Amino acid sequence: MKPLRGTFLFTVWLGGMLIAAAVSSAELYRWVDEDGRVHFSDRPPSAGKAENISGKLGPINSAEATRKRESLFNPSSASIDREYEQRQQKEQQARQQEMEQLCAKARQRLATLNGRVAFIDKNGKEIHVTGLERQEMAKKLQRQIASRCG
Numbered sequence: 001m002k003p004l005r006g007t008f009l010f011t012v013w014l015g016g017m018l019i020a021a022a023v024s025s026a027e028l029y030r031w032v033d034e035d036g037r038v039h040f041s042d043r044p045p046s047a048g049k050a051e052n053i054s055g056k057l058g059p060i061n062s063a064e065a066t067r068k069r070e071s072l073f074n075p076s077s078a079s080i081d082r083e084y085e086q087r088q089q090k091e092q093q094a095r096q097q098e099m100e101q102l103c104a105k106a107r108q109r110l111a112t113l114n115g116r117v118a119f120i121d122k123n124g125k126e127i128h129v130t131g132l133e134r135q136e137m138a139k140k141l142q143r144q145i146a147s148r149c150g
Helices: 002-024 075-114 131-149
Strands: 029-032 038-041
8 A cells, every 4th residue: 555655645746846847937928908908928919019027026925025026017018008108199190180181171072062063973964952952061061070170
């Protein structure tokens, strides 16, 4: 019985050591997604940059864990946040430029509606529009410009 017990204990001990070695060699990554959420994982994301923070984390169950540790918020993680902010600003500027272009086109169309105009269909034939219909079209366009363009 004793040889089997010794073999069993050795196997359990060896398995525990292998698991501990695998866990201690794992890497930990931190990144911020485009929605501003912070993620932690043992694998970096497929798209974007991630910071390897494996060396910044100490063991939880030791006296060393109570010492002051280097903050996870350091210059490299700040750069991830800064890149995210810059990307958000660029996207906002692009949306703003697109809206300005749309507003300029709408104002131009309104000016056209208020002047002398002839409506032409896809086949090149003139469409007869009454003055009242033109006024309604102009009012509708004015409301859209006021609500979206300011």
